[in-house]
Amino acid sequence: MSLVKDLTNGIYRENPVFKLALGMCPFLAVTTSVENALGMGAAATFVLICSNFLVSLFRNLIPSKVRIPCYIVIIATFVTLVDMVMNAYLPDLHKSLGIFIPLIVVNCIILGRAEGYANRHPVINSVADAIGMGIGFTMAMVILASFRELLGNGTWLNMNVLGTAYQNQPLLIAILAPGAFILLGFILGFFNILEKRKGGGQ
C-alpha cells in the first residue's frame, strides 16, 4: 500500500514541477518540443532512480554532515557515466538527448529527492518514489511542451497538426523563453484552481 502511495505521490499530489516547483531550469529550457521533453524526462528519470537507489543504500553509512557533497558526487558521477556510455554505445540516442544530459546535474529534483526522501527511507520505497517523480516530471514537461510546440510550430511530436498555413505564421512567442513563462503561469494557475475546488475553498 505504501509502495503504491510512494509511486503515485510524484505524479500528482507532489508533482515536482506543478506542486513543488522544482527543476524549473531544465523544465523551461527543453520544453520547446514534445520530443525533447520526452528525452529529457527519460534521462532525468534514469538518473533519479540510480541516485535514489544509491543514496538510500548508503543512508546509514554517510554521516549527515557531509551528505550533500556525497549526493552531488554520486549524482554527477551517474550523469557522466550515462553521458559516456550513451555516447559510445547508443550514438543515435545520444545525438538527440546529448545536450540535456549535462543539464541533469543542475536538476534540483534529483538532489531534492535524495535529500528529502531517499536518505530517510528504505531502498525499495526510494526507487518507487524516484519512478513516480520521474513520471511526474516527464508528464509535466510533455504538457507544457505540447502547448509550446502546437502554438509555436503548429506540430505535435513533429507531426503537422495545425496545417502548413499556420506553420508559416505561427505564434512564435510560445516557443521562445517568454512563452515558456507565460504558459507555465497559466498551467500553475489551472492547478491552483483545481486544488482550491477540491479543498473546499480553504
Place this chain on the structure above:
Amino acid sequence: MFKLGLILMLVALVAAVALGLVNSRTAPIIAVQKELEKQNAMNEVAASLSPGDSLAFDSLSVSGLGNPYAVCDNTLDVVKVSVPPDTSRIGYVFIAYGKGYSSTIQTMVATGLEGRVSNTTILYQQETPGLGANVENPSKLIGSFNGLIPSEFILKNDGGGIDAMTGCTITSRAVTNSIRTGLEAMNEAGLFTDRTDESENPEGTVMESSTEGGVE
C-alpha cells in the same frame, strides 16, 4: 572531523575510479564514431558531385591560405573528392564556420571544380529553437544554395539575392557569409578552374585538374 574527510574522500575516490574505468573503455569508441560521423556527412554532401559513385577523400593542406574564420586555426581544411580508381579531383568539401546568433555554425559545403556549390549541410548549430535552429531544415535557407557561385552568396538584405529566414537574419547571414569567404579563400589558393570556359566542357576540367594537381 578526520573521519568525515576520510569518508568524503572515499566517495570521491570510488566515483573517480568508476569514471576513469568507463572513460578508458568508451573514449576510443567515441572517437571512432565521431570520425565515422564526419565521413558519413562528407559522403552525403559530396554525393551530389558524382551521384551513384563511391568516393575517395584526401585532405588538402592548403598552406599559406589566409584564415577567413576567427574561430579555427590557420589553415582551411579542404578535402579533395575523387572517384576511385581515378585520382583526379571532381570537387571539394570544406567546413565553413560562421558566428551566428548564439553559436558558431558549422556548415559542410561540397563544391564542383569551378566553385559552384552543389550541396550543403549543417554540422553543428545551437541557434534559437524554432527560429535560427531551422537553418538545419534543407527546405529553408541552405536549400537555396545549390548551384550558386561564390559571388552570389549574399543575402537580399545585404544587396544579394538570397532570402534570409524570417526572424533570423543573423543566423542566415552567418551561414551565407561563411560559405562565401571560404569559397573566396579557396579561389585565391587557385583550387578552382576558370569558370568562364572550362565549366561548359567536362573533358577540359578533368585535363586541367590532372595537369595542375600540385596543390596537395
